[in-house]
Amino acid sequence: MALTQEDVRGIADYARIALEGEELAAMTAYMNDAVAMLEPVLAYNLPDVEPTFHPIGDLSNVMRDDAVAPARDLSRDAALGNAQSTRGDSFRVPSILGEGEA
Amino acid sequence: MMARSFDTLTAAEIAAGIAAGDFSAAEVCVAALDAIAAREPEVQAFLQVTPELAQDAAARIDAARAAGEALPPLAGVPVAIKDNMNLTGTRTTCASRMLETYESPYTATCVARMLAAGCIPVGKANMDEFAFGSSTDSSAYHPTNNPWDTARVPGGSSGGSAAAVAAGMVPLSLGSDTGGSIRQPAALCGIVGMKPTYGAVSRYGVVAFGSSLDQVGPFGRTVEDVALAMDALVAGGHDAYDSTSQEVAPAFAAAAAAAGEGLAGVRIGMVPAFMEAEGLTPEVRRGVERAAQTLADAGATIVEVDLPHVDAAIAAYYVIGPAEAFSNLARFDGIRYGYQEPGCTNLAAQSALSRAHGFGDEAKRRQMLGAYLLSSGVYDTYYYAAQKARTLITADYNAAFAQVDAILMPATPHAAFRHGEISDPTQMYLSDMYTISLNIAGNGGIVVPVGLGEDTGLPMAAQLVAPAFADERLVTYAAAIERGLANGNNGASVLGVAPAFAGKGGELR
Numbered sequence A: 001m002a003l004t005q006e007d008v009r010g011i012a013d014y015a016r017i018a019l020e021g022e023e024l025a026a027m028t029a030y031m032n033d034a035v036a037m038l039e040p041v042l043a044y045n046l047p048d049v050e051p052t053f054h055p056i057g058d059l060s061n062v063m064r065d066d067a068v069a070p071a072r073d074l075s076r077d078a079a080l081g082n083a084q085s086t087r088g089d090s091f092r093v094p095s096i097l098g099e100g101e102a
Numbered sequence B: 001m002m003a004r005s006f007d008t009l010t011a012a013e014i015a016a017g018i019a020a021g022d023f024s025a026a027e028v029c030v031a032a033l034d035a036i037a038a039r040e041p042e043v044q045a046f047l048q049v050t051p052e053l054a055q056d057a058a059a060r061i062d063a064a065r066a067a068g069e070a071l072p073p074l075a076g077v078p079v080a081i082k083d084n085m086n087l088t089g090t091r092t093t094c095a096s097r098m099l100e101t102y103e104s105p106y107t108a109t110c111v112a113r114m115l116a117a118g119c120i121p122v123g124k125a126n127m128d129e130f131a132f133g134s135s136t137d138s139s140a141y142h143p144t145n146n147p148w149d150t151a152r153v154p155g156g157s158s159g160g161s162a163a164a165v166a167a168g169m170v171p172l173s174l175g176s177d178t179g180g181s182i183r184q185p186a187a188l189c190g191i192v193g194m195k196p197t198y199g200a201v202s203r204y205g206v207v208a209f210g211s212s213l214d215q216v217g218p219f220g221r222t223v224e225d226v227a228l229a230m231d232a233l234v235a236g237g238h239d240a241y242d243s244t245s246q247e248v249a250p251a252f253a254a255a256a257a258a259a260g261e262g263l264a265g266v267r268i269g270m271v272p273a274f275m276e277a278e279g280l281t282p283e284v285r286r287g288v289e290r291a292a293q294t295l296a297d298a299g300a301t302i303v304e305v306d307l308p309h310v311d312a313a314i315a316a317y318y319v320i321g322p323a324e325a326f327s328n329l330a331r332f333d334g335i336r337y338g339y340q341e342p343g344c345t346n347l348a349a350q351s352a353l354s355r356a357h358g359f360g361d362e363a364k365r366r367q368m369l370g371a372y373l374l375s376s377g378v379y380d381t382y383y384y385a386a387q388k389a390r391t392l393i394t395a396d397y398n399a400a401f402a403q404v405d406a407i408l409m410p411a412t413p414h415a416a417f418r419h420g421e422i423s424d425p426t427q428m429y430l431s432d433m434y435t436i437s438l439n440i441a442g443n444g445g446i447v448v449p450v451g452l453g454e455d456t457g458l459p460m461a462a463q464l465v466a467p468a469f470a471d472e473r474l475v476t477y478a479a480a481i482e483r484g485l486a487n488g489n490n491g492a493s494v495l496g497v498a499p500a501f502a503g504k505g506g507e508l509r
Helices: A005-015 A021-037 A039-044 A076-081 B011-020 B025-043 B051-066 B109-116 B159-166 B183-189 B223-234 B252-261 B282-297 B310-329 B347-358 B361-373 B379-401 B425-432 B436-441 B471-485
Strands: B046-049 B078-082 B120-125 B172-177 B192-195 B215-220 B267-270 B301-304 B406-410 B445-452 B459-465
Touching: A005 A021, A005 B347, A005 B361, A021 A039, A021 B310, A021 B361, A021 B425, A039 B310, A039 B379, B011 B025, B011 B051, B011 B223, B025 B046, B025 B051, B025 B078, B025 B120, B046 B159, B051 B120, B078 B109, B078 B159, B109 B120, B109 B172, B109 B223, B120 B159, B159 B172, B159 B183, B159 B215, B172 B223, B183 B192, B183 B445, B183 B459, B192 B223, B192 B471, B215 B223, B223 B252, B223 B445, B223 B471, B252 B471, B267 B282, B282 B301, B282 B406, B282 B445, B282 B459, B282 B471, B310 B361, B310 B379, B310 B425, B310 B436, B361 B379, B379 B436, B406 B471, B445 B471, B459 B471
Parallel strands: B078 B120, B078 B172, B267 B301, B267 B406
Antiparallel strands: B046 B120, B172 B215, B192 B215, B192 B445, B406 B459, B445 B459
């Protein structure tokens, strides 16, 4: 079943990408083309085949020493240096629920 | 010595010349920057040129030589770095507005290892935005032109890295390959490009696209140069900062030299369905057949093999790739780094508008597709099916490699296309039909030029594929193709620097 523009608006909300107007319409057309292209993979939903999630299959829970690594750790200035809004030693964000200052 | 452009030299020759005192690293650096100044206006391979970093690195090489220290293997060799790799002192933009002002806070392991091997970093190379593409036309800043025909694309996503090497601005560059992003541009630009087995090269400091698919690898104009770069990339062993990185012996240069001993006893597979595929142009097919003949002439036996499930690779990839990309790119929320929409009164609006205006069209498409595929109810249908197809594709390769040492196949279905010629995104995805199954299965591949096409006059290439962690074979067999085809060309390379740019600036005094 084809995805409607309202379906795609819902996906955009989930993906946190604001889409409106012509861009939403174009994205809807793309999503339907792309999903149609994926059709051949559905034939592989086979009960007797195990999925492979990663090419290096036996990797799990890699542990390392719980130690400070000064050569690797970012300084506070470096960590804040690429943010567009900061105040003091913090990242600055708008209010979560609205109402707050811009 | 007669003056000549530094582009006539391979990386191996540059390092040897500096070690012997024929010229200094500083002179090579000046020549490379001069070649870039002369050629870059027509090629536009770079997003940032870094003369100061290059001059500083060259000065360190010359000082080490003056002090009588042993020089590292690639001492003084100019290198270009794809712009999704962090290098302190440069921006890492991924060719996106999202990261227009992002200053690298540290240096990626792959870059650090090239620098440790003596390379001098001359700049950051253009790419498709966040590596989503096969043309480099989706860069937010400018397209890159194919040095063999500037009306055409260099391929992608590592198109800037490939074009910089093909135009003779650098002998070596680094790219990354998630579905063919090293191998396809290498083929379209007439150079050598290698995607090693997943895990061979550390991904630490490379902006993630598909974490189970991404792999870093080198471009060069000769197999030997690519082999030297591979040795540099793996020489440090396992990288503690990338838990998927594996120990790989730095035996690539030795493997390239071993091609001189011939290929007696080597079995090379070919997949009939690949050679008869719809969309494969006759000139590409003839090029691959030429490579097969060359391998046979060197002593290899050519046999047919089958990869029955590989037809599912594109569909499986466009489930797994977008799903992983959506997860990875969720971090771009406009808070800690990246474009931030001004004037928003709440956090959700700031995130959604920063992402809408920071990302370009294809980056949004891939994330939207990934978001849909990972959503409730859809996930079970597509994601598991794709990962099961992955199991079967991997098993196909294992079965084939029980019969043969490597598989020879096309790298791309056709020569370089014109800017804008493929405008439909799902059509563009088919550019990856011969490269993508390796990212799914994880094993390595190398692309080697086989001459110019009879119909288009553009570079043609063949791809060799080996079992996981048998990448040194790729180098040996590719070197055998190169030697076989280069007769009369001094064995240096099959195609060399694109003729419109060869010798343009870059005189080495």
